[in-house]
Amino acid sequence: MKQPASSTLSEKDLLKILQSRKYRGLGLPLSTLQDIAEKEALRGIPPKELEKAVREKLHQLVAPYLGDPDYAAESARLSSLTAGDSTALREWCQGVLSCHASTRERIPMLAEFYQLIFTQIGTIKSILDVACGLNPFSLPWMPDGVSFQYIAYDLHLPRVQLINQFFKKTGSPGRAIQQDISIHPPELEADAAFFFKEAHRFEARQRGSSRILFERLQVRWIVVTLPAYNLTAQHPMRERQRALIEKSVSGTPWIVEDREICGEMIFFIRKNG
Numbered sequence: 238m239k240q241p242a243s244s245t246l247s248e249k250d251l252l253k254i255l256q257s258r259k260y261r262g263l264g265l266p267l268s269t270l271q272d273i274a275e276k277e278a279l280r281g282i283p284p285k286e287l288e289k290a291v292r293e294k295l296h297q298l299v300a301p302y303l304g305d306p307d308y309a310a311e312s313a314r315l316s317s318l319t320a321g322d323s324t325a326l327r328e329w330c331q332g333v334l335s336c337h338a339s340t341r342e343r344i345p346m347l348a349e350f351y352q353l354i355f356t357q358i359g360t361i362k363s364i365l366d367v368a369c370g371l372n373p374f375s376l377p378w379m380p381d382g383v384s385f386q387y388i389a390y391d392l393h394l395p396r397v398q399l400i401n402q403f404f405k406k407t408g409s410p411g412r413a414i415q416q417d418i419s420i421h422p423p424e425l426e427a428d429a430a431f432f433f434k435e436a437h438r439f440e441a442r443q444r445g446s447s448r449i450l451f452e453r454l455q456v457r458w459i460v461v462t463l464p465a466y467n468l469t470a471q472h473p474m475r476e477r478q479r480a481l482i483e484k485s486v487s488g489t490p491w492i493v494e495d496r497e498i499c500g501e502m503i504f505f506i507r508k509n510g
């Protein structure tokens with residue numbers, strides 16, 4: 238039986254989680270925890286087990302096991318680089334990209350990965366990179382990377398701050414915004430949205446949430462990627478990932494095509510035009 242929302246955790250309990258050693262430096266929004274706690278309570282998790290359930294969900298959401306750079310050290314390194322030195326900036330970007338599993342796996346084929354994407358979606362003026370992680374540091378490998386507006390969204394404040402420092406340093410027309418896209422899907426209109434390697438976690442937080450996000454995004458193209466294998470690269474996940482996308486677009490007039498490059502499945506969802 239569903240529990241009333243009143244059986245959720247108190248703000249004090251949620252702040253205690255946010256201020257724990259594991260999460261204190263991340264500046265996560267309190268509203269994200271409130272949302273997780275309310276949804277877990279509605280799933281019927283008994284009050285005594287609620288804190289544990291919220292911590293587990295948060296662990297999956299933030300995924301510290303995927304890796305992080307030392308944000309303060311990288312910020313200092315970035316400040317010391319010369320803005321016009323594209324070789325040094327590329328090297329710095331590659332170093333940062335290598336700190337997180339999602340971007341590290343792409344490094345051997347980064348140029349090919351973006352070539353494939355931009356060949357499919359064509360010339361664009363704006364991109365929303367939702368749940369961006371460290372992906373905006375791939376900008377130097379994107380064709381005409383600095384010519385379009387790049388708006389990146391993530392929950393993780395040190396990531397958002399480093400991305401904004403990078404945009405400023407390189408003069409890129411972009412900005413990063415700290416926003417929980419599950420609670421507040423981006424409202425900005427753009428040509429395309431990137432939603433890379435996150436839809437399966439999104440579904441774990443709330444089943445059906447990818448579809449809600451896809452519906453809300455005001456873009457012509459949604460480019461969704463999902464890993465073809467699990468984290469140990471031992472178990473193929475293609476069928477499950479394809480099912481997730483099929484379910485998220487079923488009954489819509491959207492057209493979906495897919496490709497795969499280096500263990501990453503890429504789904505091109507054409508919403509219109």
Ligand SMILES: C[S@@+](CC[C@H](N)C(=O)[O-])C[C@H]1O[C@@H](n2cnc3c(N)ncnc32)[C@H](O)[C@@H]1O
Binds near residue numbers: 372391396435
């Ligand atoms: C697995 S990483 C993927 C990063 C990137 N998309 C890529 O493939 O390189 C997931 C990122 O999504 C962010 N994230 C997860 N849920 C989010 C949400 N609801 N709103 C905004 N960011 C979110 C996490 O903080 C993390 O940086």
